[in-house]
Amino acid sequence: MKKLINNPTYVVEEMIEGYVKAHPHHVKLLAENARSIVTAKVTRDGKVGVLIGGGSGHEPAFMGYVGEGMADGVAVGNIFASPPPDPILEATKAIDKGEGVVYIYGNYAGDLMNFGMAAELADLESGIKVGSVIVTDDVASAPKEEKEKRRGIAGEFFVTKAAGAAADKGFSFDDVVRIAQKANDYTRTMGVGLSPCSLPQTGKPSFELEENEMEIGLGHHGEPGIEKGELQPADQVVDRLVNDILEDMPIESGAKVAVLVNGLGSTTRMELYIMYRRVEQLLTEKGIEIHRSYVGDYSTSLEMGGASVSIMNLDEELAELVDYPADCPMYVQK
Amino acid sequence: MKKLINNPTYVVEEMIEGYVKAHPHHVKLLAENARSIVTAKVTRDGKVGVLIGGGSGHEPAFMGYVGEGMADGVAVGNIFASPPPDPILEATKAIDKGEGVVYIYGNYAGDLMNFGMAAELADLESGIKVGSVIVTDDVASAPKEEKEKRRGIAGEFFVTKAAGAAADKGFSFDDVVRIAQKANDYTRTMGVGLSPCSLPQTGKPSFELEENEMEIGLGHHGEPGIEKGELQPADQVVDRLVNDILEDMPIESGAKVAVLVNGLGSTTRMELYIMYRRVEQLLTEKGIEIHRSYVGDYSTSLEMGGASVSIMNLDEELAELVDYPADCPMYVQK
Structure with a gap:
């Protein structure tokens, strides 16, 4: 590469x-x-x-x-x-x-x-x-x-x-x-990998996936995930990710959360917002309020293809801290 | 893709x-x-x-x-x-x-x-x-x-x-x-393309480049550039981009500029900062002061590989406007 x-x-x-x-x-x-x-x-x-x-x-x-x-x-x-x-x-x-x-x-x-x-x-x-x-x-x-x-x-x-x-x-x-x-x-995160990255020193792909294959749960250094399979439409992928999160960490109706839809490197903002759309639908259906959302590249794996969904369940204290401003070179919040 | x-x-x-x-x-x-x-x-x-x-x-x-x-x-x-x-x-x-x-x-x-x-x-x-x-x-x-x-x-x-x-x-x-x-x-911009993107409707690459080939001046919808050739080290690529800009828009020693090193989609922040390093060296050598810099994905072409360098020559009025805060969903400046 x-x-x-x-x-x-x-x-x-x-x-x-x-x-x-x-x-x-x-x-x-x-x-x-x-x-x-x-x-x-x-x-x-x-x-x-x-x-x-x-x-x-x-x-x-x-x-x-x-x-x-x-x-x-x-x-x-x-x-x-x-x-x-x-x-x-x-x-x-x-x-x-x-x-x-x-x-x-x-x-x-x-x-x-x-x-x-x-x-x-x-x-x-x-x-x-x-x-x-x-x-x-x-x-x-x-x-x-x-x-x-x-x-x-x-x-x-x-x-x-x-x-x-x-x-x-x-x-x-x-x-x-x-x-x-x-x-x-x-906080819980579930990711999906679509395509590998390569290390500058070797130039070789970090793992292999067939064209039209995805891997659920792939680690962000290419660690094996939990399921390889045919690439599904974004909504189905998101359903899987969000359901796995909510099964692991049940969130009550009426609760507030922060959501992060994170790109792994080469995934477009277009895809990330299409994923966010489905996350919002699912959480709204369950009566969960999205207090603040983040969509973009927040933690990448070089130019890996894929994305992850993170949900943080918020009590009042965490909600206030999430809203607190920040000023960093690669992330600013007013 | x-x-x-x-x-x-x-x-x-x-x-x-x-x-x-x-x-x-x-x-x-x-x-x-x-x-x-x-x-x-x-x-x-x-x-x-x-x-x-x-x-x-x-x-x-x-x-x-x-x-x-x-x-x-x-x-x-x-x-x-x-x-x-x-x-x-x-x-x-x-x-x-x-x-x-x-x-x-x-x-x-x-x-x-x-x-x-x-x-x-x-x-x-x-x-x-x-x-x-x-x-x-x-x-x-x-x-x-x-x-x-x-x-x-x-x-x-x-x-x-x-x-x-x-x-x-x-x-x-x-x-x-x-x-x-x-x-x-x-403002002047010069870009380099490394790999194509594909449109969701067709799934086909927007242009073709050999492995180990780059194209100087490639347009951000895949319009042909001005020179195809073997991929060069980042410093040489940046030298070319910055020199073309300065030849087109001479900037005096002592002047202030804003710099944007922009990723086209799948180019990592690591690469963009390596490029910025060289931009800064070149401008500093010429006595040009970088008043403010932006490094990241500011204008992409889906998941295209490559980057561009933009330089805006600043008078006092533009420098003040560049420093003015902004609060948008995908860009915040304090």
């Missing part, structure tokens, strides 16, 4: 360089580590820090979500690979304002190990209190009884949104952790 | 339905015409209206740019086809606040005919004064001496941004027209 890149070895470095140059009023690269990006704004003393991170290739996740009302810093890994402890640790030190830092990241072995190690080092070296919330929104990745084994995918946007807003509003360390955990507990 | 759609005949209707449902606080569909979308906000009496439109398939352009600080309404055509006069006329009537409406659209035969006809009818039927600014930013589409023959592509974002801000700030009809015209005069 063709890509507009230079040397495949330096794609992440060059992306970071371009990113920081493009948004100098929003973000800056730490002198201490070339994979640590933090907000360019001065945050107030006593603000709980929010740190995100993970592999590259999911842009706007994660680096695009550093800014007011979202994260204070991000550690950037290689493509589809966890950042090592160093950039996580340096970003932690840079964003701590005396009240600790909350890590939010997806449930992957490498991230667990590296963020875990950074958390220990932050405490040992600098006495910084670190809390961690592991995102596990992908319904297809493990059965209900083993929710702790589930992977984190697009729903991490909601977790970051809620925790970032809470921290910005002046919530305590414990409360930011509690909010992030609640946002994760109340 | 696989798509998440239902019946190909109704993709535009279903997209519009999803779009309006997803953003009820921002936009509404006119009861008078199913292809006319206008702002849901009440605009003040005497505000000059800004109306955009064109074929579908370029999302976020054009429907995504209705909102405060941008357009008041949009007429939505079929995929890659101009909207007929009716939705343009109805949107014109809906957004006129007594001081006239300024049309902004790309230089294509169908748009010229249909927007022209709507402008006449608006005057005849309702006495609404209409001004038109035709976007002609695509350097590759005609030689310098025939700039009026050039097509409009991603640079239309800058024209809408400047005119929308001017109208919101209370500029007069004549001044909004003047600003839109100046923004177009001061």
Whole structure:
């Protein structure tokens, strides 16, 4: 697959360089580590820090979500690979304002190990209190009884949104952790894959699907899903995704939710809005009120084809946090 | 090519339905015409209206740019086809606040005919004064001496941004027209195509390129470019695009510009930021200051692969308008 890149070895470095140059009023690269990006704004003393991170290739996740009302810093890994402890640790030190830092990241072995190690080092070296919330929104990745084994995918946007807003509003360390955990507990995602992406280094497709085939529950690094089959019309695909979500996390009539219809990379806005149309129909039929909706590329897998639907069940506290404004290079909410 | 759609005949209707449902606080569909979308906000009496439109398939352009600080309404055509006069006329009537409406659209035969006809009818039927600014930013589409023959592509974002801000700030009809015209005069775009898109109705690729081939100057409906050749490294591609722009519109050292690195559909943010990195290097070398930058999908061609670089030369007036905030469903600026 063709890509507009230079040397495949330096794609992440060059992306970071371009990113920081493009948004100098929003973000800056730490002198201490070339994979640590933090907000360019001065945050107030006593603000709980929010740190995100993970592999590259999911842009706007994660680096695009550093800014007011979202994260204070991000550690950037290689493509589809966890950042090592160093950039996580340096970003932690840079964003701590005396009240600790909350890590939010997806449930992957490498991230667990590296963020875990950074958390220990932050405490040992600098006495910084670190809390961690592991995102596990992908319904297809493990059965209900083993929710702790589930992977984190697009729903991490909601977790970051809620925790970032809470921290910005002046919530305590414990409360930011509690909010992030609640946002994760109340969020479910189901995805569908249509076509693979390719890594710059290899140029080879990340998985194979026949022309006219789709895969339900495909992971966002190409991890196997739960069902391959013939491509169905969008409405039927959405019915499946939403029903799987609601079966896993029943939502009462009268409840409020936030909805994210997320493109994986090469899926058009046209398709995403056609999907949203059906999500709205289904939820309205069930008496569920969509309090706020997001449609677009929020967490991609390079140029993968496909989409996911995330639903976050909202209590009053989460609804307020979802409505809170944000100002990041790749996401702004008034 | 696989798509998440239902019946190909109704993709535009279903997209519009999803779009309006997803953003009820921002936009509404006119009861008078199913292809006319206008702002849901009440605009003040005497505000000059800004109306955009064109074929579908370029999302976020054009429907995504209705909102405060941008357009008041949009007429939505079929995929890659101009909207007929009716939705343009109805949107014109809906957004006129007594001081006239300024049309902004790309230089294509169908748009010229249909927007022209709507402008006449608006005057005849309702006495609404209409001004038109035709976007002609695509350097590759005609030689310098025939700039009026050039097509409009991603640079239309800058024209809408400047005119929308001017109208919101209370500029007069004549001044909004003047600003839109100046923004177009001061904007140039050069694009590169890597891979085709396919129309939902046919499923067939819009053009053909060999694996490892690129096409400089490819139009955003697949119109032929000016040079096919082997895919080059991103830096070389950007050098070509930026040099062609600067040759066509020389920019003095010390000048300020706005830059847009736009993805055509399936090009990753990683690639776009790698391209931006090089744009910034080139302009900085020449002493040109990037006042504000935009990197992402601002005007697509369904899932086409490739990107474009737009540069708007800024005087003080345009710089202020570029900085003005905006709040649209697919684009927010604080």
